[in-house]
Amino acid sequence: MTQSQQLKQHPLIKNGWFKEVNEEHFPGQGFALQVEEVLHTSRSQFQDILVFKSVSYGVVLVLDGIIQCTERDEFAYQEMIAHVPLYLHNEPKRVLVVGGGDGGVIREVVKHQCVERATLVEIDKTVIELSKKYLPEMSVAFHHNKVEVVLCDGFQYLQEMAVKQEDQKYDVIITDSSDPDGPAEAFFQEGYFQLLRGALKDNGILIAQASENVWLDLKYLTQLVHTAKTVFPNTKYCYTMVPTYTSGQLGLIVCSKDESLDLTVPTRQPTPEEQDQIRYYNSSIHSAAFVLPTWANKLINK
Amino acid sequence: MTQSQQLKQHPLIKNGWFKEVNEEHFPGQGFALQVEEVLHTSRSQFQDILVFKSVSYGVVLVLDGIIQCTERDEFAYQEMIAHVPLYLHNEPKRVLVVGGGDGGVIREVVKHQCVERATLVEIDKTVIELSKKYLPEMSVAFHHNKVEVVLCDGFQYLQEMAVKQEDQKYDVIITDSSDPDGPAEAFFQEGYFQLLRGALKDNGILIAQASENVWLDLKYLTQLVHTAKTVFPNTKYCYTMVPTYTSGQLGLIVCSKDESLDLTVPTRQPTPEEQDQIRYYNSSIHSAAFVLPTWANKLINK
Secondary structure, X not given: OOHHHHHOOOOOXXXXXXXXXXXXXXXXXXXXXXXEEEEEEEEOOOOEEEEEEEOXXXXXXXXXXXXXXXXXXXXXXXXXXXXXXXXXOOOOOEEEEEEOOOOHHHHHHOOOOXXXXXXXXXXXXXXXXXXXXXXXXXXHHHHOXXXXXXXXXXXXXXXXXXXOOHHHOEEEEEEEOOOOOOOOHHHHOHHHHHHHHHHEXXXXXXXXXXOOOOOOOHHHHHHHHHHHHHHOOEEEEEEEEOOOOHHHEEEEEEEEOOOOOOOOOOOOXXXXXXXXXXXXXXXXXXXXXXXXXXXXXXXXXX | OOHHHHHOOOOOEXXXXXXXXXXXXXXXXXXXXXXXXXXXXXXXXXXXXXXXXXXXXXXXXXXXXXXXXXOOOHHHHXXXXXXXXXXXOOOOOEEEEEEOOOOHHHHHHOOOOOOOEEEEEEOOHHHHHHHHHHOOOOOHHHHOXXXXXXXXXXXXXXXXXXXXXXXXXXXXXXXXXXXXXOOOHHHHOHHHHHHHHHHEEEEEEEEEEOOOOOOOOHHHHXXXXXXXXXXXXXXXXXXXXXXXXXXXXXXEEEXXXXXXXXXOOOOOOXXXXXXXXXXXXXXXXXXXXXXXXXXXXXXXXX
């Protein structure tokens, strides 16, 4: 073992395995990945950061002990949170991504030819820097000519948007926050959905990662969907399947100001050129992602 | 700690956690459940058996180190493997379950009023006995008057079926085997599908658990679907989402001798009485379960 490897240790890695456990949100269960090499550990102004190369999932980014992405399965998350709202909009030009400092979502956004401007608002510049260094396939769009990066708090940015003209607002907003325990806690409250509404054009589409799924805290998830509905009456829950997220799936909340829009059916189809660059999303899985098992459907869609 | 608790140990439980790892099938990743109490450990004639009460998933049955079911999420598997083929058949009367000694599948089968006879063929009577003792909600149907239990090798049973008259054959056959490393190895070969074809009525439906999903060995899974297709040209892959199975999902292979039948659309709807007893399955999720992400669809449905 070299000296640099000896120096890079992290309390969640023991006997060569990283173990994700969370007594509050998913007590009694854990997911583990075998570590080939620890690439980076630090504590930024906002959160604990760990980057390691795993034995079978490529490079892994962990924030505050929770897996954010792995190179092997990240496309399942990035594509669904980006393409579900983008293909619901008939011509998205201005897109805002709140969070998502690893760059994966913005990479998907600029695959849409019609997008003119994609703005990423990230509070923690360390995440962006580490992604550029260790996750080249995720951070590939940071230098794209349509992409603008703003380093600030998402709340503050949205508050400033509220007083802007309609043409300065967004066609699609994607909330790619981390989980509600860290700096992202306020992203799961009614006030946040109000701010998002203020920054969204009248025919705009919003999607927010729910940090939950039907197998975990279904009561909390149902409440979160209800919270979104008080602000956007046209709100639906869907999900994407990602093996390294807890329970193998993650919920997404989709909202529109337009109550007549059926969120389960895409408005546009991927062009052949776009579909060639997409590995997970297609029009059929867009609709299937809204179909829930009976017991969860009864609660969430009651 | 009492003496009996001290005696009940298992090599896969360390520091109060059971960890599922498998270097051959899913190297470098592991799933862990916190153990409240070990209820049973033994080695039957066929496999290593572990039953424990977990902190957050109820009672867990583990065969040869692989989680077979937990009380909290077992319905997602039992319902999909039973109701997908049963609602594809317009009037299933004779149903065969190969494996499934925990009783969960047969419990779902007898929810269908039209079923007259449900036969369970299980090689390991220890699994049945342990389920009756520790998994009362799964083993509830063993004493149902439509249920018949045959203790023998599934292969031998199917070989004897091949020479029977058409009216002695089955409307629906469900292969609820364990994974291909243990006693179930031969359940994943062409010869097995040939035997199943011989035991199935001309308008019968077959479903087999694939012991895989799109995130693991997609090449092997594609080959398995291809193997089934050589025997049943009308074969489709679908899946169910179960958080305690590897990657949070498990593949199922559905086959029919009738090439004109669309396997993705149920032939019957659950009656209101049936739907009241079903927590996961519904007609919409039947169809959604066949929709695959683009990259997997290209391989499996090519």
